[in-house]
Amino acid sequence: MNSDIILETREIVKKFGGIVALNNVNIEIEKGKITGLIGPNGAGKSTLLNVISGFLKPDHGSVVFKGRDVTGWLPHRICSLGLARTFQIVKPFLNFTVEESLLIGTLKKRSGSEAQELIDHVLEYFELDELRSKRCKELNVTQLKRLELARAMTTEPELLLLDEPGAGLNPSEASKFMKMIREINRKKKITILIIEHVMPIIMGLCENVYVLHYGEIIAKGCPRSVCKNKQVINAYLGEKW
Ligand SMILES: Nc1ncnc2c1ncn2[C@@H]1O[C@H](COP(=O)(O)OP(=O)(O)OP(=O)(O)O)[C@@H](O)[C@H]1O
Ligand SMILES: [Mg+2]
Known part of the structure; x- marks a missing residue:
């Protein structure tokens, strides 16, 4: 595997009963970049x-992360190797405080004052400092989205998978959130794979884009070339792009 590739999927097939959700999916994520x-x-x-992060086992094919075949590994083990994710529908620990819910990820790699230092840094970075003692169930959507990202960051990932991080946010919140994501990539040198429906966000953030349609990759490349692809226009984007 090329050393610039941090993650690769090889011929992934995933079926749910009669539905073929993924049909021979091959993608490559380049280290240090944001891929859409x-x-x-x-x-x-x-x-x-879900397949990449170990939440689902593929019926066929493999996932290679940092040169290791991690197919079928449990999520926490893949996470320990440096892969973190956020969920399309945020999954907060409702009765935990913001600070407590960050502690869980932190303790994977650190303890004591080191863990606390990391939590303090992440709380400040994601502007959650003043909310540290609030219970998660008291947070609004924007705060929960930031917490979700903060939680992923406490595991100190090399690769971050983001499932529609902008969903549920108004345009100005979404734009602020995307700035945070770009900063995580640039300043902290974390590779990102992001799912997003808002095309200007994809155009602004990503160097490479993959397009899935009925479980198959129908196009890949830089955002500009993907937007001009006839099959992508017909299947997804429409003519306005
Ligand atoms: N746990 C499951 N059990 C059964 N079918 C599922 C399950 N998860 C996903 N599917 C089906 O697999 C297909 C792909 O779903 P998936 O959620 O991956 O799509 P998606 O591209 O993320 O869509 P969206 O943009 O709406 O989030 C759909 O037909 C969905 O109904
Ligand atoms: Mg989805």
């Missing part, structure tokens, strides 16, 4: 993230 994953509802995007 787009496609219509039901295309298989979240399923692919």
